[in-house]
Amino acid sequence: EPEVTQTPSHQVTQMGQEVILRCVPISNHLYFYWYRQILGQKVEFLVSFYNNEISEKSEIFDDQFSVERPDGSNFTLKIRSTKLEDSAMYFCASSQGRGYTFGSGTRLTVV
Amino acid sequence: ILNVEQSPQSLHVQEGDSTNFTCSFPSSNFYALHWYRWETAKSPEALFVMTLNGDEKKKGRISATLNTKEGYSYLYIKGSQPEDSATYLCAFCGGATNKLIFGTGTLLAVQP
Numbered sequence: 001e002p003e004v005t006q007t008p009s010h011q012v013t014q015m016g017q018e019v020i021l022r023c024v025p026i027s028n029h030l031y032f033y034w035y036r037q038i039l040g041q042k043v044e045f046l047v048s049f050y051n052n053e054i055s056e057k058s059e060i061f062d063d064q065f066s067v068e069r070p071d072g073s074n075f076t077l078k079i080r081s082t083k084l085e086d087s088a089m090y091f092c093a094s095s096q097g098r099g100y101t102f103g104s105g106t107r108l109t110v111v
Numbered sequence: 112i113l114n115v116e117q118s119p120q121s122l123h124v125q126e127g128d129s130t131n132f133t134c135s136f137p138s139s140n141f142y143a144l145h146w147y148r149w150e151t152a153k154s155p156e157a158l159f160v161m162t163l164n165g166d167e168k169k170k171g172r173i174s175a176t177l178n179t180k181e182g183y184s185y186l187y188i189k190g191s192q193p194e195d196s197a198t199y200l201c202a203f204c205g206g207a208t209n210k211l212i213f214g215t216g217t218l219l220a221v222q223p
Contacts, residue, residue: 077126098143104154
């Protein structure tokens with residue numbers, strides 16, 4: 001069964017550093033998403049991406065965040081200057097219609 | 112602010128018990144209700160995508176019902192097994208957007 005692949009599975013970074021989280025969505029899916037879950041809280045929507053542009057973003061997705069689909073297969077989330085409160089599990093997902101497929105997540109720890 | 116709630120937060124049952132969880136969501140602007148099963152360090156696994164009021168879906172020992180008019184969905188597990196232990200998440204999708212609004216999840220632990 002097709003999978004959404006995320007790398008790395010864990011990342012520890014210093015506050016203020018830039019991080020790039022990588023995702024390979026399912027190849028024939030057209031819609032791509034990033035969600036995150038801060039420990040003990042709900043999974044929350046960050047951004048959706050369609051047709052090579054952001055289709056919707058949440059209030060969390062401020063200027064520190066950006067997404068890119070650099071080569072037609074990868075879908076990346078960049079956090080420019082990480083803060084302690086960015087520590088969370090970040091999930092990538094892709095969809096074709098109503099059903100989503102999620103990756104297994106990247107656990108980001110900012111120290 | 113759209114709110115999705117799940118209850119209970121956690122549940123401990125014995126192997127063989129049947130159990131059910133509730134997800135409540137906004138009754139207006141409904142598009143779809145998703146159920147996921149999530150084990151730590153794994154991808155959330157899609158169980159059901161429910162769209163029609165009165166819908167009932169089944170996958171093995173797991174089934175779900177949907178009431179869009181009153182804004183709730185039930186997930187049932189018949190004859191729980193230890194491998195059913197996981198967090199069960201529901202997520203609401205409304206209106207013109209395809210984004211998911213998640214509940215807090217129900218953590219199920221099945222004791223052998």
